[in-house]
Structure formats: C-alpha cells, structure tokens
Amino acid sequence: MPVHKVIVTNVAALKAKYGSTYSQVKVALATLAASDKARGLKSKLIAIDSGADMKAVRGRAVTGPHDQRGAKAAIDAIVKKHEPDYVVILGAQDVVPHIALSNPMADDDRSVPSDLPYACDVPYSRDPARFLGPTRVVGRIPDEAGASDPALLVTLLGIAATHRTRERSLYGDPFALSAKTWVKSTRLSVETIFGGGTKLFTSPPHGPKWTKAQLAPRVHFINCHGNTLTPTFLGEFPEEKYFDAHDSAQLPHKVSEGTVIAAECCYGAELYDPADADGKPGICSTYLREGAYGLFGSTTVAYGPSEGNGQADLICRFFIEAVLGGSSLGRAAAEARHRFVSQFSHLDPSDLKTAAQFLLLGDPSIHAVAPVPHALSRSHAVKRALASGAIVQGTRAFRRERIARAGHNLSHTVGAAQAAKRRAPASARALLESVARESGLRDVIHQSYRVVFPAQARATSSAPVQASRRARSVHLVQGSSRTDKDARGLPQASAIIATLEGSRVVHIRRVHSR
C-alpha cells in the first residue's frame, strides 16, 4: 500500500526536549495514524535523524536539529521514495529547521525562515528565486519552541486526529480584523472572498478583548501589525499610534474548533520560545492549541498596500478561497502560492519575499471544508460502484498531478529579481527620483536588481522575448512619505518600483506603506 502521508521529524531532538514524556508524543502519533487509516490514508513517521530510516529512503541522517541542508536533502529523499500526497513536518524549528532563505528586501530581517523549499523538488539553496514552483503539499504541526513539556504537540496531534470536515455553510461569515489604517485594503480582501457587507472590525477601536461570539466564526482573516517575539497583533490609527488588536492571552476558550486563520501580519507565523516573551506564547501557537485546524502566516516582515490588494493580501486571500473551495489545508497553501506567483512575468523583491515567507501551520491533510460534490456522485449507480470497488477514487492523485504540473510550469517560466550592483540609467533614475519627490518620499534608499529567468524559459521563448527579458531590470526607491497624505492624514506611499528594459521604463508602480 502506498504511503499517502509522511510525518517527518527529528526524534532525537524531540527526546532531548521532552525526555521521558516523549512517550506521550508517541501515543499521540499512534492515535493520529489510526485516525488517518480510518479515513483511508496510510501515514508513516520518518525520523530524519535516524540512519536506518534514512537508509531506507536512500538518504542521509541530519547532523542535528539545525542542519538545514541535511533536512532539505532528507525530505527530498523521503518524497522521492514514497511520493506521498502530504508531507507533515513535525515540530518547531528547533526540531526540524526552517530554511533560512536570503532576504531580497532591504528590511531588518537577516533572512527569511521558510518551509517553501521543502515543498519544492529542487535542491537546497538559500536563493528564494529557486523555489517559485512548489510541487508538494506540505504543512508543519509545530511543538512549542524551547519547550520541555510536550503538551502543545500532543494537543495538536489530538486535534488533527479528531478533526472533522464541515459543510461550507459552517465557514460562512468570517471574523475579519484590520488595522484601521489598512481598512480599504482589508475590506477589498474580505468582500472579494465573502461578498459585500461583510462585517469588518478595525483597530482602533476594537479588540483585543473579543467575546466568544465575536471569535466564533471558523474563518479568521487578520490584517494587522505584528512583531517578532510578540504575543499581540496591533492596530494603527492615526499614523504611528498603535493599539493591541489581538492578544494570545485573550484567545483561550473562545476559538471555535476547526477555525482556519489567514494572518497577513508581520511575524504572524513566527514560532518563538515563550520564554523570550515573558512567558507569553505567540498568537499562532495559541490559536492551534485552542482548536484551530490551520494558520497561514508569515515568518518575517510582510508587505502589502494600504489600498487595493497586493503581496500579503493576495496570498492570504488565495489560501482562504482554496480552503473554502474544499482543498485540504496543504493543497490550499500550495494553490495560494501558485496563484500568487502565476500573476507575474517576474517577481519583484517584495513579491519574492512574500512567496517565501508564508507557511502553513497545521496538518496539511485536513479538509476543513467539504467540497461540493457533483450530483452524479449521489446517484445510486455510482454509490453502488464505489461500494463494490468498481470505482476506485483517484481524484487526489489527479490533484497532485496538477499541483506538480503547475509547480513545474512556474519554476520553468517565471523570473525573479536578484540584487545586483548596478545603477539605474540616468534617465530612469531621474524619473524615479521625480516620482519619489512628488510622492513626498524622504530618507530614500536606492536598490537595483537584475531579472533572471530559468534556463527552460529562455529555451522556449521567441528571440524577441528573450531579448526583452535579457535587458530587464528592476529599480526601487524606498522611502517614507509624511507629506503627501490622504483625507485621513495617512501617508500615501513609501516605495516606487520601476521595471526597465534596457534604459526604457516599461512599468512603474507605487507601493503604499503599511
């Protein structure tokens, strides 16, 4: 029988954290395996620190919990051997590391901790542009970083084992929350997903003491500020006045079982040791402990416009739309990445960081929402055929084939900006500076990038297209605007991004500051 779901972990790291109480994790894993079997999924636990386990997949054991290159190679070997439908990474980054990708933006993040490379069938690299086409369905069931008590992990495994799929109607109106400064952008997101008139809370004045009724909806869509080692998400209004909007301490006993969260916030999916935040756990792990099935969020500083939708808005919206359409949480994450990347001929640095930084926390095999079946599947003939085995459902295999095809297509065709030591041509630089001045930017920083396309894209493109791509470059002026303000007195812009072909500007956009 093929393995449908591999659960990948570092057993030595778990034992080092939990000692004799690791036995509780083993029991919880056995319960999850039994639950998976009952729904037709054969799951298999593979220890990437085990020489025997890795030999069985023709791989090598990792040297320790921080061995990123080894973990990537180990998971590649496991996937090559078993071709599973789902890859579950078990544990926080002190058990199975994130891959620290290079940060394409000039912000304060030293790197972009990412699970995206585990979803791609290309070798280890720190270059995020190598990972534009995920072909695997991957999610992480975390434990508490730095913990010595496995309670969180045992709880999350239990939630995965007892989860149930619900009708779409039970994932109706969301709990939607926005920093007030970003309300136009958030309203566009939630109305695109849920329709006009969707209730949207803003901070200020709302939060963080939400009632159980307010948090009851099973979709939470959150567009607030977040920060590293911080148990709160924050609202903002007026400019640079921050308010607690959401607090991990306010979540217990209020989150509905089965909730799915998309958090656009900076560091919304950062798995930190609560000891580094005065003992206060992060919102992401608290949501999961309280019964949420999955959270899609960012490990680092995220991007998006204050009006309209871009970057974090889009990838989060695509994730929720896929979940509501009946995708498993893992497939929803893969499809969100595909939809996001496929919008572009090439990804500029902020888009590239967005693609790399968002990840799924939760069991990727969970279908929170039931897909709407075709009427034919309710016919007596089809029901009889399914019961007798005359029809063996192969639709998941078809979906994986499609995921792999979409991923390969993207990785073979989409270009990405790579930092380069070059200056924009004088005319373009003058234009950028002129637009920056008109936009009221100050403290500006110039950055330049070349645009690199995969070799396959070059081979299959016409000569004129190849020439156009070869001449392409991206130039940014980043700065802050405190002079050009909208009717609410909010800053209008903070970055101008121009795409050039040769010395000709072919595209220019203004990214609004959050």
Place this chain on the structure above:
Amino acid sequence: MLKSVHMAGHVIRKRINVGSKSDHEAVVLVCAEGEFKLRRRGGPPFVDEALDPLVGKRISASGIVSAGQFIVDDYEVTGSA
C-alpha cells in the same frame, strides 16, 4: 531561549522596514555589531516612548536579539553621542 548578549553604542531615531507592514519610526542602537531597533522586554513592540530619552545618548545594554531587534532587559546611559 535566546542567549542574552551585551552591546554598547549610540542611539538614533530612524525609519525601519520602509515600505513594509512594519514601516515605522524606531529608536535604533548603532553599535559595532550593526544597527538594531531597541525594545524593552515587556514594552510596546512598535513605539515605546520610554526609549525616546535615549536618542542622542550612548548606552550599554543587555538583552536578546531577534530579527534585527535588540530587546533589552536593562540598559545604562554612558554618555552623549
């Protein structure tokens, strides 16, 4: 748990993470190890007015570093920048 470190340098005010969802004016320590946004452990994560008097001063501080931020447990003003 992150290891506690000790750093010393001068303090400036600077916009950080420009253009991102975390774009804000921060109090930043400039030291031999680089530039780090200053936070007090348990203090407001974005704007902490208690740190404003440090701007223009030299300080010596202990705390933890995460994502380009120096979250200090204690600090001492050692002079003017």
